[in-house]
Every structure is written in structure tokens, then in C-alpha cells.
Amino acid sequence: MARFATMGGWGDEWVDEVTRSKKNRIHSRTRRLVCGLAASASLFVMLPAETASAYTITITSGTRAIYLQVGRGGYTGFYNTPGNNATVNVVSVAVPVASVGSGAAQVMTSNSTVSQSPVDGFAFCNPPSQVYIGAWSRPGAGTGVATLTVSTPANLTSGSDSIPFSQISWVMSGNGDAVFQFPNGTFTAGAQTLATFPANTWKEQCMTFSYANTVVPAAGIYTGRATYTLSLP
């Protein structure tokens, strides 16, 4: 669990040594890390928060910062400088002719290729069926709790036709995980809370989406966007 760091401001690199002890995933694994958490002026330590088998990483307090990743992310390597990535991944399904409206759920796939956790490079998700979601919050001097929500409109649309977003559900998983950080769910119009982040925690999971296929929509290509928001008051 030892750790040392070179201090710095924007763009400076830190060197961390991290030990994580998640039972199902990493057994007392020690890893040397290079972190370039921008705008931070204090230690950035990742410690295991061994609650059941949940994979929650505790980081030491530091300059106020948050990070959210859905699908492709902005990390440079693992633990390196977090950043932005403009790519919006697509999760899709083409319903077979014989199955339209049959009620047989259709598994959706994505164009995400993210399999490795930015925490440690662990092969956590299984694309294209799974989409990585992860976030961390460091409230700085405060003790604020960050909240992760997802918002969708009422419908996916194809011209004037529509499919309710409630036809799409997700299941959380992750290789080696037994206790999940975010709940399974079904989209509803508006915002839904997925998780809260106590100060200095990092949570991650893999999402598998499915289409319920219980309606008979007009033929077409229906699209809609789900927006995930991590907010720190």
C-alpha cells in the first residue's frame, strides 16, 4: 500500500504505488502507477475499499476534480492523465424480420472496443456486448457527494415514428465482479440516479443493453441518446 508521489500542478506526473485487494479480481496485487491527474496538488492514492466484493477504489483527497467515462474514454494509458474524448459510442440492434414485436428480447451491441479498466488495465468488460462505465469524484477540501444520473427522452425516433426508451434495459456486470456498483435498470423518460460517490471514490462497471421487443413499430431506424451526468455540488 506504499505510495509516493512527485507533486505538481497541471500536467505534472505523479508516481503512485497502489495495492488493491479485491478478492475476485485482484489478489493483493501491487502495481506501480504513473498518474498525471491534472490540477491536483495533493496525493492521489488508490486504496482498496473492500466492501463485500465490490470494486470501489478509494483515492486520497486532493484538488477538486471529477471524471466520467461511458464507452471510450480519455485516459492516456492506465492511471495516466484523465481527459476528454469526443467519441460517442453507439449501442444498436437490428431486429430480425421474424422477431419483430415477438417479445423476445434482443441483445444490443456497441461499437465500443473498451475492454480494459482505466484503473489498472484489467480486462474488465467484453465488447461489443458490454459498454464500460466508470467515474470518480474528488471533492477537494469539501466532503461533497457526487451523483451519477442518466437521462433520456421519452422515445427513440425515426421521423414521426417512435419507440419508447422504456423498451431498453441494461444489466451491470464486469469480469471478476460479484457486487456491482450501479443497479440494473430500464430507461425512463427523464433523469434516473445510478449511483452516489462518497468523497474520493472511483467506481466502474460494464453495461449490457437489451431491447424488450414488445411493440410493433413501423419499419425504420430509430435513434436516441442517453446522457450520463456526474455532478458534484
Place this chain on the structure above:
Amino acid sequence: MTLALCFSASAEAGSRFEAGASAPVFSRASIDLTIVIPEFLRLGIVGSFGKIPNETSRTSASETSRAGALGVVGNGGTIVIATSFVASEPSQPLAVDTEIATVAYAVAMP
């Protein structure tokens, strides 16, 4: 004078990193969902027959007629059903406004 820093992340992103603000911070990331629905048309017999007419759907000695329905489901727009119950008569198109329709039919022995 107070300088307020507001970090309003773009929604057009897969990941967002925000740092350094004393005010509330928001980080947004999105996924796009797409469902492709193909055109299809199904025709099935429903009603009193309940199945494709066969030996068991014959009228009994006391019956002179049977009625049933054709269930039609499609999603490519207005369904047009061409009916031709009697081979000697030409079929006639029947326009149906909805994408799921039931068309009644009957046969009788006068």
C-alpha cells in the same frame, strides 16, 4: 469582484474530466442507441377455425356456415389485402389503414 468558474461539460463525449472549480461541477458523457426495425407482413387465420382449415374444421351436419378472420400485421405502411375467396371471382384489393388489422370472412352453404 468574484470570478466564478463554471465547468459545463459537453454532452457530445464519451468521457469528460473536470477539475479545479470551486463551484458545482458537472461531467457528461453519452451513448447513442439505435434500433433497426425491418419491414414485415404477416397473415394468419384466427377466429372460429383457429387453424388452417382441415378435416376437423368441417361443418357438422347441422351447420351450414362458418366464419373466421384473417389477422394481418405489418409495419411497412398501409396494408392492402387482396381477397379472393372464390376462385372464379377476381381478387379485390382491400385497403387497411392501420398496421395491425383483422379482416373477417365467412363461408356458407346455402
